[in-house]
Amino acid sequence: MPLLLMVSSRFNAQNSNTLTYYLETAQQTNPDLQDLQNKISITAIDSVKMRRDYGFKVNGIADASYSPQIKNWGYDGNSTVNGNNLALLGRVSRDFVSKKNYQAKLYSFSLTVQQLLNQKNLSALTLKKAITEQYLLAYENQEQTKIDQEIIHIFQQEDLVLKTLTQKSVFRQTDYLTFKVTQQQNELLQKQHLADFQNNFGVLQYLSGNNEKVVTDLESPDFNYNIESDFKESVYAQTFRTDSLKLVNDIQLINYDYQPKISVFADGGYSSALIQTPYKNFGISAGLSLTVPIYDGHKRELSLEQKKIELDTRKNYNVFYQKQYEQRKSQIKDQILRYKEMVRLATTQMKYAKTLIEANLKQLPTGDIKMVDFILAITNYTALKSGLLQYKMQVLRLENQYENIIIQ
16 A cells, blocks of 8 residues: 555646645635735725715705794794795715825825735735645655655565574574564554644645645745845835824824815705795705814814824834844744754764664674664664654744744
8 A cells, every 4th residue: 555645637737735736725715815805805995985975976855844933933034934845956066175185085095905915915924834834744744654664664675584584593583573563663653654644634735725635745845045034025014114104194184184174066956935936946056165173172182192102102013023023033044054954964874874774684684683783773763864854844944934934
């Protein structure tokens, strides 16, 4: 039975055994990212609606009322003679604001879209890191099963030889039994590692939103570790810049809200008190409205103070996060160098361990080596190779962290 099932030709065409495939699938299926994209679209529509608010508006007005006068008490004027009034009008109106005020309102929507885009980018970065970590975990399990298979292959090759030598009394029965126990332990360990791989592979499918159940042989991922990351280009810096611009724009909008407001209107239709010649009461009218803010209990000053406090808070966070970003980047680079050195040393040690096994295999048929020494040589080789895999995986994990720095 093969260690891993072969993937179908259709999956090979889609490169479904690569990290890129799972990242792209997760981007397409993740509901949080889709939700944020929908919010961006909704905000864009709000921007269009705001433009319509400052265009011409047409309304139909129908009004019928009765306002009685009792002993000369009641509404005065021609419109309330006999207490009757009927109006059927069509009205066109438009509000006017300054060009800078209008542009600031539009800019507010653009900044809101950018804020949502920043949030989406951060969510995508977090998702990318999580998917990559799960991919690396499954990939490590896969590579460990390959190591197990190599060791088991060595045991299987020598099993018949040792059984024959034991029958010829070259080795004791207890030595052969020790060999078989060690072989079975490795076979059991391989099954455990294979189960871990299948489980983590399933979790990878789940996290990425992939419904396929075919177990594939994952390819080794590659990271752009040599590309220098800059905080100014990070999603955090973009978020702080956008938030700061939004607060500055909010301050401008507060000031604009206290400017005089002008609106014009014109209407035409029928308005009558239903006396004398009501059939002649068709007409038109036009008007101008001016609103000048005078006093609001100093709410304007309080609102401006709030925004300035928020702006200072964002600046403090920006400085703090930049320090954390640079510290984290430096720490990861140092760790990568240390683990790469460990990879180099473990690779050299493993070569010696493999050479020792090859030498023992040559001495085994003649009985010039003790069974305990032979098993110990295999055990050491297995430990070194597993350790080397862990060091390499730690380098990949650190490179993933460096490429996708997340500040907690």
